[in-house]
Amino acid sequence: MRKKPSILGLVLLCGLLATYAHATKELLIHGAWIREAPPNAMALAGYLTIENSSGAERSLTVVTSPVFEWIEIHRTVHDGDVAKMVPQDAIDIPPGGRVELKPGDYHLMLMKPSRTLREGDRVPISLKFNNGETQTINFPVKKQTLSEKIDASAEKKRK
Numbered sequence: 001m002r003k004k005p006s007i008l009g010l011v012l013l014c015g016l017l018a019t020y021a022h023a024t025k026e027l028l029i030h031g032a033w034i035r036e037a038p039p040n041a042m043a044l045a046g047y048l049t050i051e052n053s054s055g056a057e058r059s060l061t062v063v064t065s066p067v068f069e070w071i072e073i074h075r076t077v078h079d080g081d082v083a084k085m086v087p088q089d090a091i092d093i094p095p096g097g098r099v100e101l102k103p104g105d106y107h108l109m110l111m112k113p114s115r116t117l118r119e120g121d122r123v124p125i126s127l128k129f130n131n132g133e134t135q136t137i138n139f140p141v142k143k144q145t146l147s148e149k150i151d152a153s154a155e156k157k158r159k
């Protein structure tokens with residue numbers, strides 16, 4: 001008779017602890033996605049937004065996934081009319097600030113996928129920060145968005 005309430009109490013406690021841990025997370029990651037690519041693509045691009053609610057600068061330094069041979073941090077920069085991708089050692093997120101990894105800017109370059117990824121797949125990617133924190137996020141695979149398609153066709157017309 002006494003066991004049931006104590007198990008319930010434990011479950012409630014676990015729930016409270018989980019809520020507490022979530023509430024105190026200093027680095028919040030949202031909007032993560034991987035752009036679907038043709039089946040034989042050597043590299044895919046991954047995007048996400050990182051918010052830093054701590055009082056100190058944090059840097060994203062190492063990114064790994066069991067699905068990719070290796071992952072680089074890139075930034076697309078424009079040199080006149082030419083866009084090129086420049087590997088970055090890290091991405092710094094200022095205290096109280098946010099950095100958006102998005103098409104045409106910072107992105108994760110996901111090298112040599114072990115299998116073909118299709119829209120609707122979810123891929124675990126681990127993000128390691130310079131304070132020792134690691135977060136593993138399931139990135140959904142999506143096709144490019146409609147607004148990007150419009151951007152891309154506008155880009156083509158300009159050339």
Ligand SMILES: [Cu+2]
Nearest residue numbers: 074085107109
């Ligand atoms: Cu790249």
